[in-house]
Amino acid sequence: MTARVLDGKATAAQIKSELTTRVAALRERGVVPGLGTVLVGDDPGSRSYVAGKHRDCAEVGIESIRVDLPGTATQEEILAAVDRLNADPACTGYIVQLPLPAGVDTNAVLERIDPDKDADGLHPTNLGRLVLRVREPVTSPLPCTPRGVIELLDRHGVDLHGANVVVVGRGTTVGRSIGLLLTRKDVDATVTLTHTGTRDLAGHVRGADVVVAAAGVPGIITPDMVRPGAAVLDVGVSRVVDPETGKARLRGDVADGVAEVAGWLSPNPGGVGPMTRAMLLANVVDAAEQA
Numbered sequence: 342m343t344a345r346v347l348d349g350k351a352t353a354a355q356i357k358s359e360l361t362t363r364v365a366a367l368r369e370r371g372v373v374p375g376l377g378t379v380l381v382g383d384d385p386g387s388r389s390y391v392a393g394k395h396r397d398c399a400e401v402g403i404e405s406i407r408v409d410l411p412g413t414a415t416q417e418e419i420l421a422a423v424d425r426l427n428a429d430p431a432c433t434g435y436i437v438q439l440p441l442p443a444g445v446d447t448n449a450v451l452e453r454i455d456p457d458k459d460a461d462g463l464h465p466t467n468l469g470r471l472v473l474r475v476r477e478p479v480t481s482p483l484p485c486t487p488r489g490v491i492e493l494l495d496r497h498g499v500d501l502h503g504a505n506v507v508v509v510g511r512g513t514t515v516g517r518s519i520g521l522l523l524t525r526k527d528v529d530a531t532v533t534l535t536h537t538g539t540r541d542l543a544g545h546v547r548g549a550d551v552v553v554a555a556a557g558v559p560g561i562i563t564p565d566m567v568r569p570g571a572a573v574l575d576v577g578v579s580r581v582v583d584p585e586t587g588k589a590r591l592r593g594d595v596a597d598g599v600a601e602v603a604g605w606l607s608p609n610p611g612g613v614g615p616m617t618r619a620m621l622l623a624n625v626v627d628a629a630e631q632a
């Protein structure tokens with residue numbers, strides 16, 4: 342058996358086309374959505390993700406505002422950039438690209454974002470709303486990667502209702518928040534969050550109908566760990582140097598051979614990454630429509 346592909350690239354293209362129509366309708370009403378980004382330092386991965394976000398904005402008709410700070414920027418300088426975007430009426434939503442350089446208090450920066458402009462859904466107020474609203478519709482922004490995972494599965498007809506979902510990794514952008522979305526009444530999945538302190542990772546993963554691998558550990562999910570037919574989402578990305586060529590290349594959390602066991606597999610690249618970007622745009626458009 343070879344797993345069917347959870348095609349994030351094609352699905353994101355479809356979503357962007359839908360958003361283009363919605364942005365045109367907003368502009369007709371005189372509402373111009375504008376996404377801001379704050380990038381600190383010159384990490385090549387973060388640079389490329391931020392560049393991609395600005396390209397996406399241009400594609401769907403969202404204005405974009407880019408703030409780049411050097412890696413030497415102080416906590417105060419970063420907070421001042423956040424304050425400026427909070428006050429800028431042209432910026433209807435924005436993100437601070439993570440990770441921030443070592444030594445920066447990331448939580449203090451995230452907490453300084455105006456929750457009404459939080460395009461990433463990572464402000465404690467918006468995460469708190471998700472904790473409280475299990476049954477009611479959520480109108481606040483949702484964390485982009487978790488929203489992208491659920492949308493990708495939904496658009497491929499993978500049913501999460503009653504499914505056992507095992508999440509690997511407890512990072513801010515995925516692991517800590519995805520359970521809040523998956524256990525909402527309208528999704529109804531059962532979620533196990535595993536991490537570096539988990540005793541029997543393989544045992545947990547073997548019981549999963551859906552595996553969300555977001556550990557950032559290359560190849561941590563091996564074929565023997567996957568239940569035949571399970572859906573596997575490869576979210577983690579690591580840059581590893583090929584010992585033969587000396588060149589850096591991207592590696593996901595899912596090892597070779599999993600495609601022979603799984604029922605569904607998201608490629609990496611081309612799976613959850615493009616969905617993360619599309620969901621950021623969706624958060625901006627949703628907020629502009631509600632304003």
Ligand SMILES: Nc1nc2c(c(=O)[nH]1)N[C@@H](CN(C=O)c1ccc(C(=O)N[C@@H](CCC(=O)O)C(=O)O)cc1)CN2
Pocket residue numbers: 389390393436437438439440461485486514591609610611612613614615616617618
């Ligand atoms: N403030 C945030 N920071 C980070 C987030 C986030 O959601 N908000 N998530 C990740 C990075 N990220 C978005 O910011 C992101 C990661 C990957 C992709 C993507 O499209 N990847 C491509 C491959 C790109 C490449 O070749 O380098 C793919 O998977 O096909 C988009 C966005 C951490 N930081």
